[in-house]
Amino acid sequence: MAKISRKSFSILTVSILVLIIFLRLIHLQLWSGENYRLVSQNNFLREVFIPSPRGEIRDRLGRKIAFSKPVINLYLRTDTNENLEDIKTTLHNVLNINQKKLDEIKPGDFPYVSKRILIKKYLNLNQIYKIENELKRFQSLELVVDYLRIYPYGEVGAHKIGYLTTNDKRDLIYGSFLSTRTGVAGLEKKFNDQLQGKLGTRYLLVDSSGREVKKIESDFKQISVKTKKGEPLDLTIDIELEKLIFDSFGDLNGAAMVHDINTGEVLAMVSKPSFDPNIFSQPISNKDWNKLIENKSKPLLDRVFLVSSPPGSIIKIVTAIAALEENVIDKDTELYCPGHIVIGGRKFRDWLPGGHGTINVKQALIVSSDVFFYQVGLKLGVKKFAKWLGRFEFGELNDLPFFQNPGTIPDEEFIKKSLNGKWYPGDMANVAIGQGYLTINVVQASIMTSIIASNGKIPKFSIVKSGKKPVQNKLEISESNLQLIQEGLLGVINDEKGTGFFARDDGKLAGKTGTAQVISKDTRKYGHGRYRNHGWFTAYYPYENPQIVISIFAEHGSSGGAAGGPIIKKIVQYYKKNYIKKES
Known part of the structure; x- marks a missing residue:
């Protein structure tokens, strides 16, 4: 009798598991099937990078010696099939970007895995308004809130505080973000791990018009990465x-x-x-670099x-x-x-x-x-x-x-x-x-x-x-x-x-x-x-x-x-x- 009971219990357990799987398949077919069909046919997953600010450097009284200022930059993604010449024409007409500069963009020679190129930095509200409608037309265009390192005291104490340079490893993956720049001298270098924030990512489902399909975004949250702000550094300096x-x-x-x-x-x-570390908060020109190293003082x-x-x-x-x-x-x-x-x-x-x-x-x-x-x-x-x-x-x-x-x-x-x-x-x-x-x-x-x-x-x-x-x-x-x-x-x-x-x-x-x-x-x-x-x-x-x-x-x-x-x-x-x- 006991053997029959154990056998019946096993059959019942297996039957319940099969029933659960069957019902889940019905749910996916009847209720969610249409959503996923749309995902596969008319929509695509867009990866959005979320830069994080570098930690502040403060003096003994809490005054900011270095901090990160939010700025809005326009990037071009070259991993889409959109017509690049149409995009260039739009950028020239809408934002008055120099045509010669636009012609220098050659995606085939671009080294970054992310295929993301900085087109225009520090957009003001008027420029953001102008380009906003074009973002719906072109999936290749991307507005990113980035962070520019600011040194309000300029030359004062610059050798000690240090400065930033491009982060080759991060830039290769994510593109050249200002917030991924890394400390290369002074305290910015010594405490880089503490000061450096963590770049976040999230995934949005967008339709062919660039509109976000919000109703199923939650299905992709598990693969997103949260941003982490850099930690501050408090000095004994006045x-x-x-x-x-x-x-x-x-x-x-x-x-x-x-x-x-x-x-x-x-x-x-x-x-x-001294020197102004602010010039290193973004890629420095050869002219400015040569001016520094050739200065006799x-x-x-x-x-x-x-x-x-x-x-x-x-x-x-x-x-x-x-x-x-x-x-x-x-x-x-x-x-x-x-x-x-x-x-x-x-x-x-x-x-x-x-x-x-x-x-x-x-x-x-x-x-x-x-x-x-x-x-x-x-x-x-x-x-x-x-x-x-x-x-x-x-x-x-x-x-x-x-x-x-x-x-x-x-x-x-x-x-x-x-x-x-x-x-x-x-x-x-x-x-x-x-x-x-x-x-x-x-x-x-x-x-x-x-x-x-x-x-x-x-x-x-x-x-x-x-x-x-x-x-x-x-x-x-x-x-x-x-x-x-x-x-x-x-x-x-x-x-x-x-x-x-x-x-x-x-x-x-x-x-x-x-x-x-x-x-x-x-x-x-x-x-x-x-x-x-x-x-x-x-x-x-x-x-x-x-x-x-x-x-x-x-x-x-x-x-x-x-x-x-x-x-x-x-x-x-x-x-x-x-x-x-x-x-x-």
């Missing part, structure tokens, strides 16, 4: 501060950096000359990281610290500066004819005596000097996500490889004051000054907001030696003999100026045109409770004090106005 710095350079070229001593957050990072060169120059007298900070820590001198050591010194039969001059007389290390920093530090450097020696340069992280790369030139320090490896192991007293005298075989960039100058201002803490830089507290290593320097150097740097700006008087403001700024020779003083070309000295100025504020470090490199700025001082003064005034709470 873009208005960067704009102030960029404008303050005036006709000078160079680089600048401002960072928070306590957090390592970069508040400003500026390179000048090299606007594409990021002078913050890639230009490494002799530091001039700002390196006297390290020379002084090294000599004090190695017990070569102490706070009371006095040396005579008559205006020059003879080393190896060659006269090494001070910047001040007649010299500074008998001075100690603190006074030597304030007046930036060359002769004093020539003598200290010779006493110190290159091995100890190079050791301390390394401890201040010169010659090394940092954690910021940009290509970098680490510069040169005269360590044992460099001397052996580049100088055949030969090192002379004159070489040592030069590097002790920041000339000769020693080059650094603006970021490295900021690290040095930050270490002094923070009593030895090595900054851990960040440019993207993370909310994480940085872990800072510490360089062991005696408290008394740090205080001595700090007092000297305060005097550089505020003492009557100080070389940094151009930055003088409220008596709370400390720093060091530097002038790097491009060519020997003994040559006729010295001080003229591209042979003018480079200027350096690195500082921290305020002296009693340091909050920020500022470093300026002025290319051919003649002197650090004159070129960098006024810029630093403006930065401090901006910082006080916008960051320091006013006393009630």
